[in-house]
Amino acid sequence: xxxxxxxxxxxxxxxxxxxxxxxxxxxxxxxxxxxxxxxxxxxxxxxxxxxxxxxxxxxxxxxxxxxxxxxxxxxxxxxxxxxxxxxxxxxxxxxxxxxxxxxxxxxxxxxxxxxxxxxxxxxxxxxxxxxxxxxxxxxxxxxxxxxxxxxxxxxxxxxxxxxxxxxxxxxxxxxxxxxxxxxxxxxxxxxxxxxxxxxxxxxxxxxxxxxxxxxxxxxxxxxxxxxxxxxxxxxxxxxxxxxxxxxxxxxxxxxxxxxxxxxxxxxxxxxxxxxxxxxxxxxxxxxxxxxxxxxxxxxxxxxxxxxxxxxxxxxxxxxxxxxxxxxxxxxxxxxxxxxxxxxxxxxxxxxxxxxxxxxxxxxxxxxxxxxxxxxxxxxxxxxxxxxxxxxx
Numbered sequence: 001x002x003x004x005x006x007x008x009x010x011x012x013x014x015x016x017x018x019x020x021x022x023x024x025x026x027x028x029x030x031x032x033x034x035x036x037x038x039x040x041x042x043x044x045x046x047x048x049x050x051x052x053x054x055x056x057x058x059x060x061x062x063x064x065x066x067x068x069x070x071x072x073x074x075x076x077x078x079x080x081x082x083x084x085x086x087x088x089x090x091x092x093x094x095x096x097x098x099x100x101x102x103x104x105x106x107x108x109x110x111x112x113x114x115x116x117x118x119x120x121x122x123x124x125x126x127x128x129x130x131x132x133x134x135x136x137x138x139x140x141x142x143x144x145x146x147x148x149x150x151x152x153x154x155x156x157x158x159x160x161x162x163x164x165x166x167x168x169x170x171x172x173x174x175x176x177x178x179x180x181x182x183x184x185x186x187x188x189x190x191x192x193x194x195x196x197x198x199x200x201x202x203x204x205x206x207x208x209x210x211x212x213x214x215x216x217x218x219x220x221x222x223x224x225x226x227x228x229x230x231x232x233x234x235x236x237x238x239x240x241x242x243x244x245x246x247x248x249x250x251x252x253x254x255x256x257x258x259x260x261x262x263x264x265x266x267x268x269x270x271x272x273x274x275x276x277x278x279x280x281x282x283x284x285x286x287x288x289x290x291x292x293x294x295x296x297x298x299x300x301x302x303x304x305x306x307x308x309x310x311x312x313x314x315x316x317x318x319x320x321x322x323x324x325x326x327x328x329x330x331x332x333x334x335x336x337x338x339x340x341x342x343x344x345x346x347x348x349x350x351x352x353x354x355x356x357x358x359x360x361x362x363x364x365x366x367x368x369x370x371x372x373x374x375x376x377x378x379x380x381x382x383x384x385x386x387x388x389x390x391x392x
Contacts, residue, residue, distance in 0.1 A: 001048045004044065004046040004048075007037055007044055008034075008037065008045070008049075008278060008282070009274065009277055011036065012029075012030045012033045012034070012277035012278075014029075015029030015030060015032050015033045016029040016030045016033075016277065019032075023377065024377075025337075025372050025373055026276075027127060027128070027276065027280045027339050027372055028368075028369065028372060028373055030276070030279075030280035031280050031281070031284040032284065033281050034280065034281040034282060034283060034286075035284045035287050037285055038284065040287065041289075050282075050285065050286075053282040053283075053285070053286070053347075054347065054351055056282060057282060057283065057344040057345075057347075058230070059275065060279035061340060061341070062226050062227070062243070063223075063268060063272055063275045064126045064127060064130065065156065065159070065246050066222060066223070066226055066247075066249070066250050066268055067130065067250070067265060068126055068130050068156040068247060068250065069156070069201075069246065069247040069250020070251075070253065070262075070265040070268065071152065071250075072149070072153055072156070072250070072251050073149065073254065074251065074255050082321070084146070084150040084153050086317035087151070087153070087155075087158065088153070088154050088158055088161060089157070090313045090314075091124075091154075091158065091310045091313035091314045091317065092122040092158050092161055092162045092313075093122075095121065095307075095310040095313065096118035096122050096162075096165065097309060098305060098306035098308070098309030099117050099118030100114045100115055100118060101309075102114075106298045106302045107299065107359060107363075109356055109359060110356075112172060113173070113360075115169045116166065116170060116173060116349060116360060117356065117360050118306070119162050119163075119165040120162075120345055120346050120364050121338060121342065121363060121364060122162045123158055123159045123162040123338065124159070124335050124336075124375075125339035125341065125342075125372060125375075126156060126159060126340050126341075127276060127339045127340040128337035128339050128340075128372055128376050128379075129151065129155045129334065129337060129379075130152060130155070132376070132383075133149075133151055136383055136387070137149065140389050140390040141387040141389050141390075142330070142383070142387035142388065144388060144390045145323060150331075151335070154317075155335070156247055157244070159243075159341050160193070160243045162341060163241075163243055163341065164190060164244075165186060166345055168186060170348070173349075188238070188239045189240055189241045192238065192241070193240055193242065193245040193248065194245070194247075196229075196245050197229065197245035197248020197249045197251070197252065198249075198252040199252070200225060200245065200248070200252065201248060201252020201253040201254075201255070201256065204221075204225070204252075204257075205252065205253050205256035205257035208253075208260050209257065215263050215264060215267055216267070219264060219267045222250075222253075225249065229242045229246050230242035230243060230245075230246065279340070279343050279344065280343055283344075283346060283364075283365065283368075284365070286346075286347045286361060287361070288358060288362070296366070299362055299366045300366055300370060302363060303367045303370055310335060311332045311335075314328075314335050315328060315332065318331055326385070326386040326387075327387060329382075330379075330382060330387055333375065333379060333382055334379055336375035337372050337375025337376055337379075338364075338368055338371045338372060338375075339368050339372045342364040342365070342367055343364075343368065345364075347364075
């Protein structure tokens with residue numbers, strides 16, 4: 001396993017750097033590294049590592065959500081107002097709806113399988129969006145109207161909302177029936193997760209105020225609490241989103257202990273360096289190239305089709321707001337990239353033994369390969385033209 005981890009990190013970093021040289025997101029090179037190392041090409045990865053890849057992917061997701069929570073300001077969210085709240089769930093809901101409409105016709109799957117696929121593909125990528133929105137905030141682009149804050153918050157909560165939907169849909173698939181009661185638990189799960197996470201963040205803020213400890217120890221403590229919050233989801237009898245609680249914990253800590261949150265954000269940024277490599281290389285290793293080639297054109301058409309549904313959802317979110325047409329176009333472009341969540345949960349249906357597992361994984365990887373470079377390049381190329389820069 002140690003040899004396999006060395007291959008993952010070295011080839012992932014190498015091809016990621018190569019992708020950056022040709023102006024593509026590094027995660028594209030990391031996915032390519034996983035495909036090369038995986039069973040379909042060189043078959044160099046230990047089965048032991050592949051067996052725990054789902055846990056490692058979840059670890060990476062927890063790290064990026066904690067970092068996002070530590071970066072968000074509640075006051076910025078209030079300034080963004082109604083569009084920020086709608087961005088948390090409306091575009092993803094439209095994309096799931098689009099998948100339910102298109103996938104049965106283009107890919108020949110059932111409605112429930114299409115809903116699972118929509119939940120996997122429906123989330124935007126914190127790995128692509130979070131660093132870029134933080135850069136815009138530091139440079140002052142769009143900050144006067146809270147545009148990067150709105151997108152950052154929406155992308156973070158959007159991910160959790162979609163993961164809650166995914167959990168509900170896969171539970172239905174295992175039970176063999178569509179359950180309205182499971183869907184009714186989604187808002188309860190989101191509210192409980194957010195409130196509980198904020199409460200934990202408040203308690204941690206008070207603890208750090210009373211007890212002096214190194215920032216590295218705080219990172220270990222924060223990660224340990226985050227793991228427990230995610231584990232709590234499977235223990236308590238009521239609907240509860242552990243991942244949203246993780247986000248809320250970071251948000252609460254920033255609200256009540258800002259200096260500590262800012263230092264920990266930098267620490268989690270360093271953790272993300274290796275977590276990102278592990279996440280995308282391991283998901284690339286699970287790709288079945290023969291199946292991907294067979295489903296290729298139909299899968300690409302499906303992904304592009306549901307993006308149109310998503311764009312409509314974003315435009316509805318910002319309708320009636322003070323944003324100009326250029327700023328609304330930027331919001332649509334910023335909500336294109338897929339990567340982190342698709343990498344984290346794209347292989348779960350296959351690991352669960354669901355009949356749709358292989359097609360879901362294939363569509364997830366194609367969504368990453370199509371939208372991550374497209375969205376990242378669109379954000380980088382357009383923000384100076386579409387957004388106003390606040391005077392410092």
